[in-house]
Amino acid sequence: MRVAIAEDSVILRDGLVSLLTRRGFEVAVAVGDGDALVRAITSSAAADELPDVVVADVRMPPTHTDEGLRAVLALRDAHPTLPVLLFSQYVETRYAARLLAGDPRGVGYLLKDRVADVRDFVEALTRVADGQTVLDPEVVAQLMRASARPAALDSLTPREGEVLDLMAQGRSNGAIAETLFLSYGAVEKNVAQIFTKLGLEQDPADHRRVLAVLRYLDGR
Template identity: 70%
Template sequence: MTGPEPARAGGLRVVLAEDTGILRDGLVSLLERRGHEVTAVADGESLEREVVLQAAESLPDVVVADIRMPPTFTDEGLRAVLALRERFPGLPVLLFSQYVETRYAAALLQGDPRGVGYLLKDRVVDVGEFAQALVRVAGGETVLDPEVVSQLMGASEQDEGRARLSAREREVLDLLAQGRSNSAVAEALFLSLGAVEKNVAAIFQKLDLPYDAADNRRVLAVLRYLGV
């Protein structure tokens, strides 16, 4: 499923699930000011019902959900999102949480990671960063909070392929894992685009990624890096 272009007229159709009224209202206001159409609910069950209801005509462009919501405040948002992704493959989803919860991030990424995002709430309150992440996820990209990446990568430090990476290649892969493009990596590391492309090619080779993986090679590299 391919999301809309960022500049399309009318913005995105968003279904937002967040139980805290102040944060929910703030996010709705933020998104509506940017031209998006938002339907807000307060729990995982309501989220599933709303998306299924909208899907009778057309799926929303992106679903945004807190991981922990009523009634148990454990993983209701995650379970709702995974159920929706199973029912509607490719549905873009952006999850957020107060803390890094690596098992939840891994569960989210183990299917098709395209059109998936995971941010910490601190990142959500950064207006520009959150709005950009929303559009990127709706467009089919994978967007991960840097702190999520940092903790996920510690789960499989013994991976032989990753052990072969140079320090620079690890830096490049760390940024790729956050969902950065080659040009964004070049800007962040003060490298030329050509230098980044050479590092990416070396990463693919050292992680033993098959040549015929084609368009999925970046995603495969990220998943190998994260140990998912």
């Protein structure tokens, strides 16, 4: 089985190459960002040598937000039956939902922790290559919770969703600005828009940031 890997961490990328090679896989591509992945697969397609499955991290350079996701979505647009397995450090339901919005066959989404269980990871990779859909149990649980969330959350822009996601991870506005490469003022504007869209009016008795995160996590 020919595998293409996109992971910006050199240690993890080399570890995946070693792990898969020892188990009889052929690693045809091993790159560190989404653009390089698309270029490599495009070249392979031109030579009629598409990989059997693509493994990619969701967050890669330059912004470490959704480059891996966007890369595999572009590849699936060009090659709808190309199997892809995404993995992420955290459960990011909106990214999983975007990945599954089209044909879910040959699609996988795992947490990085699952890679540590070699047998489960190899099994998941094989199942995705065979056209099956493989989702991390925690991803499934959070997708189910997300489906019950109010329409107000659906009104958030992708950027506001990213800001709220980082708020839910306990990040300060300063940390969010650094992570998303935004100005502090831009983050404050996004947070204010989140409060408005979620109907969280300023009240001395309430902590709107906590309420917004609870709304996000619990769908209430």
